[in-house]
Amino acid sequence: MAHVRFDNVSKSYPGGHHALSGVNFEINQGEIAFLTGHSGAGKSTLLKLIMLMEKATQGQVLVDGVNLSRLGNSQIPYHRRRVGVVFQNHQLLFDRSVFENVALPLRISGYSSRDLERRVRAALDKVGLLKKEKQSPIELSGGEQQRIGIARAVVNKPSLILADEPTGNLDPTLSAEIMRLFEQFNDVGVSVLIASHDLPLIDRLDHRVIGLKDGRLLNERPAGGL
Amino acid sequence: MSTSRSSASSKSGARQSKVTVNSQWKAYLQHHRVTAKDSLIRLLKSPGSSIMTWLVLGIALSLPMTLFVSLENVKQLSRVWDQSSQISVYLKKGVVPRLAQGLSDEIQALPQVTSAYYISPELALKEFSAATGLSDVVEGLESNPLPGVISVVPSLASQDAKAMEKLQDQLMHFVQVESVQLDLLWVKRLYQFMELGQRMVWALALLLGLAVLLIIGNTIRLSIENRRDEILVVKLVGGTDAFVRRPFLYTGIWFGLGGGLIAWFLLSLGLYWLSGPVEQLIGLYGSEFVLSGLGVKDSLLLICDGVVLGWLGAWLAVSRHLARINP
Ligand SMILES: Nc1ncnc2c1ncn2[C@@H]1O[C@H](COP(=O)(O)OP(=O)(O)O)[C@@H](O)[C@H]1O
Ligand SMILES: [Mg+2]
Numbered sequence: 001m002a003h004v005r006f007d008n009v010s011k012s013y014p015g016g017h018h019a020l021s022g023v024n025f026e027i028n029q030g031e032i033a034f035l036t037g038h039s040g041a042g043k044s045t046l047l048k049l050i051m052l053m054e055k056a057t058q059g060q061v062l063v064d065g066v067n068l069s070r071l072g073n074s075q076i077p078y079h080r081r082r083v084g085v086v087f088q089n090h091q092l093l094f095d096r097s098v099f100e101n102v103a104l105p106l107r108i109s110g111y112s113s114r115d116l117e118r119r120v121r122a123a124l125d126k127v128g129l130l131k132k133e134k135q136s137p138i139e140l141s142g143g144e145q146q147r148i149g150i151a152r153a154v155v156n157k158p159s160l161i162l163a164d165e166p167t168g169n170l171d172p173t174l175s176a177e178i179m180r181l182f183e184q185f186n187d188v189g190v191s192v193l194i195a196s197h198d199l200p201l202i203d204r205l206d207h208r209v210i211g212l213k214d215g216r217l218l219n220e221r222p223a224g225g226l
Numbered sequence: 227m228s229t230s231r232s233s234a235s236s237k238s239g240a241r242q243s244k245v246t247v248n249s250q251w252k253a254y255l256q257h258h259r260v261t262a263k264d265s266l267i268r269l270l271k272s273p274g275s276s277i278m279t280w281l282v283l284g285i286a287l288s289l290p291m292t293l294f295v296s297l298e299n300v301k302q303l304s305r306v307w308d309q310s311s312q313i314s315v316y317l318k319k320g321v322v323p324r325l326a327q328g329l330s331d332e333i334q335a336l337p338q339v340t341s342a343y344y345i346s347p348e349l350a351l352k353e354f355s356a357a358t359g360l361s362d363v364v365e366g367l368e369s370n371p372l373p374g375v376i377s378v379v380p381s382l383a384s385q386d387a388k389a390m391e392k393l394q395d396q397l398m399h400f401v402q403v404e405s406v407q408l409d410l411l412w413v414k415r416l417y418q419f420m421e422l423g424q425r426m427v428w429a430l431a432l433l434l435g436l437a438v439l440l441i442i443g444n445t446i447r448l449s450i451e452n453r454r455d456e457i458l459v460v461k462l463v464g465g466t467d468a469f470v471r472r473p474f475l476y477t478g479i480w481f482g483l484g485g486g487l488i489a490w491f492l493l494s495l496g497l498y499w500l501s502g503p504v505e506q507l508i509g510l511y512g513s514e515f516v517l518s519g520l521g522v523k524d525s526l527l528l529i530c531d532g533v534v535l536g537w538l539g540a541w542l543a544v545s546r547h548l549a550r551i552n553p
Pocket of ligand 1: 013014017018019037038039040041042043044045046
C-alpha cells in the first residue's frame with residue numbers, strides 16, 4: 001500500500017484560484033521524494049492537504065490507506081501526530097527553550113516526563129543540538145533553528161516527514177547538511193517528501209523528483225535517474 | 227530513530243502507540259498541574275494588568291454579596307422590630323369595665339402574650355378628641371360611639387403569621403369580644419420591601435455576573451491573540467482542542483479565584499468597619515442585635531462563584547475565538 005496517495009486531487013481556494021488541478025501520484029513506504037516547481041506552483045498547498053491544513057475540493061488524498069476527507073475534526077489532531085512537518089519559517093516558539101520546543105509534540109501526546117526527556121535528547125542528539133537544549137531558539141543561527149524544527153518533527157517518531165522549503169534561507173553548505181539529515185531519517189525507513197525549488201541541490205541528490213507547474217503534475221524524475 | 231526499516235514499513239502509527247493508558251493518565255494529570263502553574267505565572271508576570279482585572283472582578287462580585295448580606299441583616303433586625311406589632315381586641319357594647327379588666331388580665335396571662343392593656347370607651351374617646359382636636363364634636367355626642375379596646379402585644383416567639391392567626395382565633399372565642407384586628411400593616415410593608423429588595427439583589431447579581439463573564443471573556447480573548455503563534459504550532463503538531471483550551475481555562479479560573487478572594491476581603495473589611503456603629507445604633511433601641519458577617523458557607527459560595535464565572539467566561543471566549551485560529 002502506498003504511504004501517500006493522491007487520486008485526481010484538485011484544490012481551489014476561495015475566490016476560485018486553482019492551486020492544484022487533477023493531481024495523481026503515490027509515495028511508497030520508506031520512499032524519499034522532492035517536490036519542485038516555481039513559486040506559486042502549488043507545492044505548499046499539496047503538503048497542506050496531507051496535513052489537513054486544507055481540504056481537497058475534488059479527488060481523494062489517502063495516507064496509510066485512510067481517506068483524509070473521512071476524518072472528522074476530532075480525528076485531525078491524531079492524524080497530525082503521525083506526520084512530522086518542517087516549515088520554511090520553522091515556526092518555533094521563542095518564549096521557551098530549545099528543549100521545550102522539541103518536547104511540545106510529546107507533551108501533546110501525553111508522554112511521561114522520563115520518556116519525554118529521553119526522546120527529546122535523542123532527537124536533539126540526532127540534529128547535533130544536544131548541548132544547546134537550555135538556550136532559547138532566538139540565540140541560535142538560522143541553520144540551527146531549522147534543525148530544532150527538524151528535531152521537533154521527528155521526536156514523535158512519525159513514519160512520514162513533510163518539509164516545506166526547509167533550506168529556503170540557508171547557504172548551500174547548510175542546505176546540504178539539512179538534506180543529509182532527511183536522508184538519514186529515510187535510511188531508517190521513514191517516508192520523506194520535501195518541497196523545494198533549490199534545483200542545484202536537488203540535482204546533486206539522486207532522489208525521485210515530482211515536478212509541479214501551475215497546479216499540474218509536470219514531469220517525474222525517478223530515483224537513480226541521473 | 228533506532229527502528230529498523232522493516233518495522234517502519236509495517237503499519238505506521240503503531241510505533242507511536244507505546245504510550246500506555248496508565249502513563250498517559252499520569253501525563254494528563256501532570257499536564258494539568260503544569261498548565262495551571264504556567265497560567266498563574268503568566269498572570270503574575272504582568273502584575274499591573276492582572277491586579278487591575280482582579281480588582282474589577284472583586285468589586286463586581288462583592289457588590290451583590292454586600293446587598294445580600296445587608297438584606298439578611300435587615301431581616302434579622304425586622305424580627306426585633308416585630309415586637310411593636312400589636313393586636314387590637316374590640317369589645318362588645320355593654321361590657322362593663324370590671325369584666326373588661328378581668329378579660330385583659332386573662333389575656334395577659336396567655337403564654338403568647340407579652341402584655342395586654344385595657345382602654346375603656348371613655349379613655350378612648352378622650353384620646354380621640356385630644357388627638358384630633360374635635361372636642362366640640364365629641365362633646366356634642368349623645369352617647370360614646372367607641373367600644374372598649376384591649377391592646378395586646380404578642381410575645382416574640384409568636385410573631386410569625388401562623389402563630390398570629392392562631393392567637394387571633396383564640397381571642398375571637400372570648401364571648402365579650404366583638405372583633406380582633408392585627409396591626410401588622412407596616413410589618414407587611416417592610417416584608418414587601420424586603421421581597422422587592424431581594425429581587426433587585428438577584429437582578430443586580432445577574433447583571434454583575436454577566437459583567438464578570440464579559441470582563442474575563444475579553445481578557446482571555448486578548449491573551450488568545452497574544453498566543454496566536456503558539457496555538458498554531460500546537461494545532462499543527464497534533465494538539466487537541468482540549469489541549470489548546472486548557473491554559474486559557476486555567477487563566478479564567480485564576481482570574482475568578484483572585485476576584486472572589488478580593489470580593490471576600492472587601493466584604494469582610496466593610497462588615498468589620500460597619501459593625502461598631504451599627505451595634506451602637508441598634509443598642510439605642512434597647513434591643514440586642516449582632517451584625518451577622520459572612521459565614522464559612524457564604525464565604526466559600528462567594529469564592530466558588532468567582533471560580534465558576536472565571537471558568538465559564540474563559541470557556542465562552544475560547545470556544546468563540548479558538549475555532550478561528552486554524553493552521
Ligand atoms: N490561503 C490561500 N488563499 C488563496 N490563495 C492561495 C492560498 N494559499 C495559496 N494560494 C494560491 O495558490 C497557489 C499555490 O500556492 P502555494 O501552494 O503556496 O505554492 P508554492 O508553495 O508552490 O509556492 C498560488 O497561486 C497562491 O497564490
Ligand atoms: Mg510554498
